[in-house]
């Protein structure tokens with residue numbers, strides 16, 4: 001992990017130890033497949049493990065094609081099989097998100113580039129991290145691949161990557177598995 005990324009994680013650990021909310025925003029292109037799934041998985045994870053209401057989790061898209069929509073039906077079905085109900089309503093990333101969140105996690109390189117362009121200040125830009133930094137499973141991917149034009153395996157792969165990454169993020173911040 002790069003030095004700025006380690007500093008960012010350390011700042012989240014400080015917040016958590018101080019009893020302050022840890023505010024996480026997951027970002028993809030459409031906000032109907034990858035990021036609402038990450039959002040739903042992380043919500044379920046902190047609800048199960050934490051219960052102190054210290055986490056604020058949301059997701060957004062860099063694009064504006066699906067604003068107000070529920071997650072893609074295929075993603076909802078695959079997620080439900082793993083016990084996750086995805087109820088997020090699609091929204092677009094906005095500049096205020098850089099104030100409202102402590103870490104902004106992009107799913108792929110295009111998301112990261114778009115986020116860097118949106119960041120209002122260099123300090124705000126330092127809140128951006130790739131989801132792949134948290135992958136804990138062996139994979140040939142160094143990003144979360146867009147499943148939109150893929151079949152069932154694409155959605156399953158995304159869920160595998162997201163379950164691993166959210167669990168690792170939680171562990172890095174709390175020291176608890």
Ligand code: 4NP
Nearest residue numbers: 028029030031032033034148
């Ligand atoms: P997501 O997938 O970025 O994981 O939500 C996509 C969903 C929709 C589109 C692209 C990607 N689209 O072009 O409509």
